[in-house]
Amino acid sequence: MAECKRSSDADGAPVTEEELEQALSVLAGSDPENCSYSRGYVKRQAVFACNTCTPNAAEPAGVCLACANKCHDGHDIFELYTKRNFRCDCGNGRFGDFQCQLTPAKDEENSRNRYDHNFNGCYCTCDRPYPDTDEQDDDEMIQCVVCEDWFHSRHLGCTVVEPEELQEMVCETCMNKAPFLWTYAAHFAVPPVINISHPDEDIEVDVEEEKGEQRQTKEEEPTTSNEHIKHEEAENRSSPCKRTYKEMTGSPLKATNKTVECRLKELQAQGLDRLRQGAVFWPYSWRSELCTCTSCKKAYVAADVQFLMDQSDTILAYEKKGLVEPFGQHPLMALTSSLDRVQQLEVIYGFNELTTSISAFLEQFVSEGKTVTVEAVHEFFEELRARKKRRTNAGHQ
Incomplete structure (x- = not known):
């Protein structure tokens, strides 16, 4: 996510x-x-x-x-x-x-x-x-x-969507600073859901109007209805608004007899586009789809997004x-061995704010040979919250 x-x-x-x-x-x-x-x-x-x-x-x-x-x-x-x-x-x-x-x-x-x-x-x-x-x-x-x-x-x-495959988001401002990303978004990002005038409909509004015109034509020319249906189905498949998530992210470009020098140009030649509005959500594999030819590398540097070519740059990596490969065993893991997993994580989460205080609290139980109880942990965290609240209130005075 x-x-x-x-x-x-x-x-x-x-x-x-x-x-x-x-x-x-x-x-x-x-x-x-x-x-x-x-x-x-x-x-x-x-x-x-x-x-x-x-x-x-x-x-x-x-x-x-x-x-x-x-x-x-x-x-x-x-x-x-x-x-x-x-x-x-x-x-x-x-x-x-x-x-x-x-x-x-x-x-x-x-x-x-x-x-x-x-x-x-x-x-x-x-x-x-x-x-x-x-x-x-x-x-x-x-x-x-x-x-x-x-x-x-x-x-x-x-509209924020949350399928499990989603890993990264690029805000609209950053998309516009590197506008070539919109081309990749049309092919590999999650399709946008834009509400224009109907709360339950998306960008397919114009497509529906076109369908209405086609239905009217079918009434006038019943002998060609099958052709219209085939044409409509083909148009649905080619429309970026109709493509499924799997189609948008599943497979790379099909190999051709000639070597593609620049994948970005190949994608642009396909003419597939999307509304250039709002943040873009990408599946985790999207960076591997970026072209790394010399021209594109220069474009990444010019837009200051060269790190997108590095798979190890991601938060997940x-x-x-x-x-x-942590920088050594977390000091609280051994000290909280008497707690269940959720309780351990509650203690470790507090490390973000006051590591020294938490360590001292737990070490006291170890030195006295006592078991860390759930009640003691909850009481300690209540004190941390109270301390943080006092600091916050003091900052507003």
């Missing part, structure tokens, strides 16, 4: 096991103990922003997982999920006199880092915070794989690698 945030996760409501596993997989792919600065611009890592240390919107900054745990424990932290090609800013010139405890010697700035309004705790085209205390609508947020901003599903400009 396209990566999602739920507003209910942050207001005290229970999170699902799937969401907790996702949170763990994000953390497992990053080093929780050592600042990532020495590794340079990391291909993908968990990134956080500290509103306590860098509250000025003019100087956004991001820190790695280890620095969020060690240097900014107890601070007002924004969880940004993951960012590509990012280098830890902790303690550099954007932090004033604040010094990183793990890697004090840093350049004044990381010139190749890219920042957006996420680093100030705002998301989507509506530029609202997450969680939004003024918003009552429980709307999930979905991340664009190009700009990596998060969008409310209601602000994507399209990052998560899988983190779970298979």
